[in-house]
Amino acid sequence: MMAFFWQGALLLSLAAAISVYADMKLDCMPDYVSLVWTESRSQADTSLFRLGNCFPTSSSAREAVFNVDLSDCNFNRMVSGDQMVYTNDLTYVSSPDSLIPPFTHQVMCAYERPKDWHPLIYDPVFNTYGQADLVFHIGLMNDDFSGPAVSTSFPLGSFIPIMASVEQNTHQPLLLLLEECVAATTPELQPESSLYPIITNKGCLVDSRTSRSKFEVRQKSSEIHLSLQAFRFALGEEVFIHCKLVAWDPSGLDNTKKACHYVKEHGWELLDNPAYSNLCDCCESSCKSRRMRSVASGKHGVVQTAVLGPMTITDGKS
Template sequence: MMAFFWQGAALLSLAAAMSVHADMKLDCRPDSVSLSWTNTRSQDDPSLIRLGNCLPTSVSAKEATFNVELSDCHFRRMVTGDQLVYTNDLTYISSPDSLMLPFTEPVVCAYERPREWYPPMYDPVVPHTYGLGDLVFHMGLMNDDFSGPAPSTAFPLGSLIPIMASVEQTSHQPLLLLLEECVAANTPELQPESEMFTIITNKGCLVDSKTTRSKFEPRQKSSEIHMSLQAFKFALGEEVFIHCKLVAWDPSGLDNSKKACHYVKEHGWELLDNPSHSSLCDCCDSSCKSRRTRSVASGTRRIAHNAVLGPLTVTDLNA
């Protein structure tokens, strides 16, 4: 429950929180969301509407309704200046025999940031473990051959930092784990004033590999991914936190929004899981747009989770 968190918090203008989409009515409450989607086209089936990973709370022939907590349904939280913003996606999952194409609408709730609120601090440990339903995500610093935890959280400048991420899939079909985004920051929670250094962006492009020895290591199994990150000058000698978006996919195919790419000197961008299809990485130097329509229509399942690793320290032995 989040009620204690919002004591003294104020909603921004309710009009700003209401969607302009004719089919959707959104009510942003202090710690929950009420959303109603009304069918105005006879071909649409309200039971196929999803809010993040949540099914409708109630469904009729013409309407799907969601009454959910902000801590559910994979709402994403972002701190921007004096606002706390929660975002999600309302998605229509088209059935195979439907004539209606799938679509996605953004869902945004913005709140005034309470003056007394500060990001929660914690005592980080390595590795971190995150539970999401019956999926359990791990992210940790490893030793040189990825056979166990790192003996230290201090790494010399220019050395390789072994990082492992995985997802346990007790009752799921095999999943493909990818790192969609990663940044290094000087704070355990990203804020506008945080200093950041981009590691992975553009739906899985390890951009740091273009100028360093950073790379993805050969995959041992689909539910794990190993990355060797060259220790950087960013926040040298200070505590650093690695923020990553871990994404677990149905492994039924890759595209330019579902990939792990690193740059190989004198060769170019290479796709980790199938180098013969490295053309999927061509967008890494421009913009890799999500093929949302194709993914939803094909029934592909995507489960994302944000993880924080740290603190770690990069040391300069010549200092």
């Protein structure tokens, strides 16, 4: 794979913004990335830099060095036409009393799409994703959510049972939320992808406005069950559902961290405490974001992207 020239233009634009304090050198190799951040501010602790969820490979008083595989550190990959683009964030996670505030810079490597590259075939039963020391799952279930689905074909109007979860391990109790879900006909979202919105606006199940889709009563906070009514989008084609999963503090619900569905003749209802369904009022307008708090330290939530599929929705006449 050959990195495109415009990668250099991106680096120049980033360097212009940070040249007062630092210099970043990025080498995009066929299977890995080499990044060196040189910091001129003596107050900066270079060990506090992160590339995605990766710690520096090495660090000194002035440099943070990352030599990492493109398959690690939560790099995001997007394929568009003849380009394959990998993106990530280089972040500085300073302490609250630091003289240097936290900051983030995007890292991007673009390659020619290999001629023999084809989309991954995703396991239609359970998909697993790692984020730091949390493990997320998403899968198609049988009708009563007691086990994996036996088929990935759903007649129009039937229910598609979906379960998402996060393994808590040694963490404090976590609340699993679906922040956003869209259906597409591709396993990777592309600029030209045709989309069907399912969950938008920070946890609003917008599909429930015009269907019988709903969140099911929780069995445990670290799991969420969605009964999604099979929709007319892309009938007979392979469909993939792309979601953002959020692990959150169960006591920290607000209008940007919630699970809301529409109940006919009642209105928007909050899954986890209907008495506070006013948090869902913004589902009809815009639920504004605010900075996330941490699950582990009380300051940041954990977001994981996931893809479910392929599945097929049929017209039910055959």
